[in-house]
Amino acid sequence: MSDTRIITGNEAAALAVKLVEPNVIAAYPITPQTSLAEKLSTFVEGGELRAEYVRVEGEHSALTVCISASTVGARVFTATSSNGLLYMHEQIHWAAGSRLPIVMCCVNRGVGAPWSIFNDQQDSFSQRDTGWIQIYCRDNQEIIDTIIQAYRIAEAVYIPVMVCYDGFVLSHTMMPVEIPDYGKVREFLPPYKPSVDISPENPVTVNPVFFPWRRENAEGVLCDGYMEKRYKLQDALLKSTDTIEEVSTAYGQAFGRDHGGLLWEHMTDDAEIVIVGMGSIAAEATVAADSLRKEGIRAGVVGIRVFRPFPRKAIATALKKAKVIVVFEKCMSYGCDGGVSSDIKSALYGTGIEAPMHNYIAGLGGRDVKARELADAVKETITRIDSGTEENETTWLNCHTG
C-alpha cells in the first residue's frame, strides 16, 4: 500500500534524508531551509534516525564537518540557502575537489544585498562553477525522489550533488507526496564506500599541496599534478550524465516515477514555441503552454533538471525543431546575461539551430510569476518577432525599469 502524505517541500526533503540514513548531518539554520534542519533534529533526537547531528556554529563549518566526515567514510547530509550557501563557497570547491559524495539541499533564495528571504536561484547559480552536480526540482514529489537518487549518483561518481528547490514556492507549500518504501530504498541505495580508506594501516595525507607538474611517488610511479587532478573532475562530471540518466531510469523502474534524467519535456513534439525553465518556474510554464495551446499557439516546455553538468546535447536535441525559444530564469550573470539562457546559447553554437531566443529574468527575490504572465510574455515575444525583431533579447519580467 502506498504511503501518500500532503507535506511541504522541506518535509519531503527531511523524509528523504531519513530514508537514506546518513551517518552524519551538519546544518545551520537559514530561511527558507530552517524547517528542514529542525525536522531532521527532531528525527535524530526522537530516535527515528540514527545519525550524528553536529549543530555547527555556521555554514562554513557545516560543510567542513561533512567534508571530513565523508573523507573518513560517513554518508553525510547538509542543507542551506542564500547567504548560507555563499558562506560555504570555499568549502563547496573543496568538497568537489576532494571528490566526496556529499549531498546538500539548496533551498533556493535570493542573495543579499539587499536582503530578501524569498525565492530566486541566484544562490545555487553563483556556485555553478564549483564542480558539483546541480539538480533542480519542480515539485515536492521530485524533491523526495531526487534526494534518494542524488546519493546513488554521488556515491557512484564521487562528485557532490546539490539538490536545489525553490524556497517557499516548494519548501513551504503543501503537496501530495508518495513516500518511497524503506525496504526498496535500501535495495536501491547500496552502503557508501569511501574512495580512500583512512586508517592507521593506510596513513595517507589527504589533499596535500600539489605541484603544477606530475611527480613520482616513493615507488617511482608518476602521479597526477594539479592540472591532471582538476581535469579528472571535469571528465567525471561530463561522464556523470550517463550515470544520472541510468539512476533516473532505475528509480523509475523501482518506484514508478522517472522525473526525466537530465531534462524533461512537455508537449514539445510539435511545438513551435519552446519555453525553457528550471525548477518550479518550468512547472508553471507547463500551465502557460497549455493555455497558449487553447489559443492556437503550439507551445511546449523543456524543464532543465540537471544544470551541472550542463546537458548540452540533450538541450540541442530538445530545441532542434523550435521556431522560437523563450527562457524564463531566476538567476543572472551580472554584467552578462541570464544564467540559464547564456548556457543554452553556448550549447547551441555550431548546432545549426538559429531560432531567436528571448529570455526573461523573472521572479527575483520572490516576485510572483503566474502562468498567465508567462503566457503573456510568450505572446509578446511572438508579436515582436512577427514585427521583425529577430535578435536575442533580455527582458526583466514585471520589473519597472523605466
Added chain:
Amino acid sequence: MAQLPYGVALMQENIFKINDKEYILPGSRACQGCGLSLAYRYILKALRENTIVAIPPSCLCVLHGLYPTTSVTVPAINATFAGNAASASGIVAALNALNKTEITVLALTGDGGTYDMGIQSLSGAAERNTNFIFACYDNEAYMNTGTQRSGATPMGALTTTTPILTKREKKKDMLKIMEAHDLPYLATVSPAYPADLYDKFVKAKRIKGTRYIHIDIPCPPGWAYPAKDTVRVGKLAVETGIFVLCEIEDGKFRFTGRSETLAKKGKRLPVVQYVERQGRFRKMSIEQLNQLQSWVDSRWNEYMKRAE
C-alpha cells in the same frame, strides 16, 4: 650573557617512558631548526598510530610534504584555514557513527588558524565539547605565508606586515579564551621540554571531550635567530616567564616542569634575555620592553595566586 641552567630541564619529572617509535620519517619539508618538527615528533610519539590529524594551510601542511610523498606516517586530512576544528568535528562525528571511537583526533593548528581565522570553528567545537585534542602550535605569526602579523604576535615584534613600527598591540590570551569554554583539560607545552610535552599529550589522550594544548614554537626564520638555538630560545621563553608551562584540569591550575621549579624558587630571568636573542625584536622600544616585562609579571602573579 649569563650562562643559563639548561641542564635543569633534564631533571624534570617524567611520568611516562617516551615511546621510541618514530612517526615522522626523515625528509620533512620544515626549515632547519624548526620548533614545530620537534614538537610534532613528540606529539605523535605520545598519541601513537591510532590517530588522525586535521591540518589547516600552515607550516604543518608543508611539513607533511608535497603530493605524492609524505614523511608523516599517521593519516592526516587537510582542510581550509578557517575550519580546522570543524574538520576535526567531522572526523569525530564520522568515527562515532562508524563505531571507531578508539581513534584519537588531533587538530594541530597554527596561531593564525587558532587566534584569528579559525577562532569561530574552534569556539563552536569547544562549546560542543567535541571529543578531540585541539593543539595550537604558536610560532607567533603567519609563517607559511612569510611571517605576517597574527593575533599571537607579541608586542614589539617585526613582521612583514608590521615592518617598520613593529606590532603595537599585545598578544591575545588564547589560553584564557579557551578556559572560558569550561574544558576538561588545558595545558601549555614547549618542544624545549619534550618530556613535559610528552606527558601532557599522553594525559590528554586519556581524557574525553575538548582538550586544548598550547605549544610555544620557536621558529628560526620567523623570529630571526640561528637555527641551532631553537631549544635555547624555547627554554629562555620559559625561564623568563614569557611562556609558562602549566596545566588546567577541571578548572584547577598548576605549574608544571621548569615553570613549577621557577615558581617554587621565585626566580625568573628578565625578559630582555629572551628578547635580545631574536632579530624580530631589534626595533623594540624601551617602553615596549617595559610593557612586555610588566605584562609577564602580572600574568605570573595571577598564575601564582591561582596555584596557591
